Amino acid sequence: MRSKRLSTVEEQTYAVVLDRGDEVVESLTEWAAENGIRAARLTGIGGFRQVTLGFFDPETLDYRRIPVDRQTEVLSLIGDFAMAEDDVRPQLHAHVVVGLPDGTTRGGHLLSGEVWPTLEVLVTQSPRYLKRRHDPATGLALIDLG
Template identity: 55%
Template sequence: MRFKIINNAEEKTYALVMEPGDEAISSLQAFCESEALTAARFTAIGAFRSAQLGYFDWEKKDYEKTPVDEQVEVLSLVGDVALHEGRPKIHAHVVLGKRDGSACGGHLLHGIVRPTLEVLLVESPGYLKRKLDPESGLPLIDIGA
């Protein structure tokens, strides 16, 4: 993965370009850790050779996993970064386009890039923290922290 700061104002903006074979979430996680990001938002487009989506099952308090084992277009990938237990945590949702024009989407758990994923990430000047929500069992952004 390569990156370049494209805006160094109060909100730093990075352009990240992932390469074939990169795993999107772990690559983004490693970047956020290397840059010590505490709060950010991002969008991306590109394509995956395969992916795994998640749908949060409220009753089970866990994600139902849906494999996508085909080449797909990343029509929209949006998410945020906030601190959880002292580390940046990625929260990403994606809409994927299939060859036949149909789409599927959900929480992006895993995505193998092919041929590219172009991410614009904007670092926020403040910081956000996540706190475990007892009702859902998820680490949600705590605006009051």
């Protein structure tokens, strides 16, 4: 286990509201880049017209895509931003649980999603930043606390 203190001062929190038709990963990443977000945590609720979830397969070192091509409720969206290894843009890492009309759920890594009718996201920025580095064992960009 590893740890790193990220804040001893007041954090800044933003409300980010996505509109109908916005692509969630692209929109949030662009917003974070424009606002200088280098480390943050986020939560959200709302809805998707369609969403693609992912399940990481350790044998192939890639995500199995799980398309949900129907209207869903975003029951829980949770994730973080950290800087990419190239230190140019923030990277979003988020997981989501969506609800279907019959009350069943689907969940996984958020790969993409079209917002409908809205997505309300709270982003809390850390005064220190995090960076992701490529992990050769998994092929993933994991947070490096060094």
